[in-house]
Amino acid sequence: MRAIWYEAYGPPSVLRWGEQALPEPGNGQVRVRLQASALAQLDVKLRAGLLQAHFALTLPKIPGRDGVGVIDAVGDGVANWRLGDEVCVLAAPLGAGTAASHVVTEAARVVARPQGLSLEQSAALLQPGASAWAAVTTAQLQPGMRVLVHGGSGAVGALVLQHARGLGVRTVATCRHDHRDHTLAQGADEVIAYDRGSFGHLRGLDVVFDFVGGDTHARSYPLLRPGGAIVYLVAAPFEDRGAEHGVRVLRALVTDAPGVLRGIAHVAREGFYRPLVSRCLPLREAALGHTLLEAGQVRLGRVVFAHG
Numbered sequence: 001m002r003a004i005w006y007e008a009y010g011p012p013s014v015l016r017w018g019e020q021a022l023p024e025p026g027n028g029q030v031r032v033r034l035q036a037s038a039l040a041q042l043d044v045k046l047r048a049g050l051l052q053a054h055f056a057l058t059l060p061k062i063p064g065r066d067g068v069g070v071i072d073a074v075g076d077g078v079a080n081w082r083l084g085d086e087v088c089v090l091a092a093p094l095g096a097g098t099a100a101s102h103v104v105t106e107a108a109r110v111v112a113r114p115q116g117l118s119l120e121q122s123a124a125l126l127q128p129g130a131s132a133w134a135a136v137t138t139a140q141l142q143p144g145m146r147v148l149v150h151g152g153s154g155a156v157g158a159l160v161l162q163h164a165r166g167l168g169v170r171t172v173a174t175c176r177h178d179h180r181d182h183t184l185a186q187g188a189d190e191v192i193a194y195d196r197g198s199f200g201h202l203r204g205l206d207v208v209f210d211f212v213g214g215d216t217h218a219r220s221y222p223l224l225r226p227g228g229a230i231v232y233l234v235a236a237p238f239e240d241r242g243a244e245h246g247v248r249v250l251r252a253l254v255t256d257a258p259g260v261l262r263g264i265a266h267v268a269r270e271g272f273y274r275p276l277v278s279r280c281l282p283l284r285e286a287a288l289g290h291t292l293l294e295a296g297q298v299r300l301g302r303v304v305f306a307h308g
């Protein structure tokens with residue numbers, strides 16, 4: 001099979017492109033012939049060696065978690081998948097990734113590709129979808145609630161806006177001025193440009209989704225009603241001032257549980273999740289994708305690799 005891989009941590013230039021042995025699925029596994037895959041910050045940080053304290057990778061490593069393709073081999077003990085089934089896959093962070101023509105994965109890590117999504121959108125569904133799902137379920141959204149989504153123009157924030165609208169929740173989103181129209185199109189009822197104005201006048205919100213952190217987090221406490229919640233998905237530490245303001249501060253715990261992946265696919269089939277695709281590149285140009293993402297030059301969604 002053709003694959004991208006790295007044998008040592010380092011800059012995007014450590015990425016190699018070439019042939020590897022075609023893996024065979026074991027018990028409970030399937031092999032997917034991938035048509036496209038997506039690149040996330042996690043892939044870049046793993047390759048750079050920034051997460052060695054959290055993830056013990058075995059090198060060489062094929063990067064990539066998200067992908068879409070067709071099942072082309074089924075291991076023993078797999079009853080629910082057949083050759084030719086079209087699926088989305090979320091590869092485990094430690095195993096072989098999706099930046100390859102094929103990936104072998106546990107059968108529970110694939111879901112039927114939702115109708116209505118393009119190939120590129122399908123390739124970028126499950127990883128940001130799992131984050132959005134965690135945030136929305138942690139917030140326990142109810143119709144009629146009013147919430148603020150920081151980072152509403154991003155891959156995760158856009159799916160939260162789409163999901164919230166589907167649930168009948170009223171949303172305000174923050175993003176840069178240039179991304180206003182894009183963010184309104186994701187379902188935000190109102191947009192506040194963080195580079196032009198302030199969100200500090202908002203009051204009485206039920207939930208603030210924090211996908212940004214830092215000063216944005218610190219300034220969000222007064223916006224909530226008593227008993228409201230900040231639901232966060234940021235790695236950088238912050239001062240929890242929930243008790244002082246009478247609000248809850250809840251971490252969105254992201255999980256790849258099979259039920260969650262099926263739930264994401266279901267929501268996408270219902271038309272709520274339309275993943276954002278920033279740009280497409282051929283898979284052999286994966287190093288360019290990593291470079292652009294590291295340089296902050298990828299906006300409004302994921303880089304998707306076409307496996308041609």
Ligand SMILES: NC(=O)c1ccc[n+]([C@@H]2O[C@H](COP(=O)([O-])OP(=O)(O)OC[C@H]3O[C@@H](n4cnc5c(N)ncnc54)[C@H](OP(=O)(O)O)[C@@H]3O)[C@@H](O)[C@H]2O)c1
Nearest residue numbers: 131150151153154155156157174175176179194211233254
């Ligand atoms: N722990 C986990 O498992 C996990 C998983 C996935 C994501 N995450 C975290 O979740 C966050 C979002 O991920 P993502 O994949 O959606 O990233 P993304 O696609 O890069 O989006 C980030 C968004 O943040 C916005 N932003 C930047 N500064 C802002 C500010 N001061 N105020 C409001 N918005 C601002 C950007 O908006 P503009 O482009 O309009 O400036 C951008 O759209 C990241 O912090 C990521 O690390 C965590």
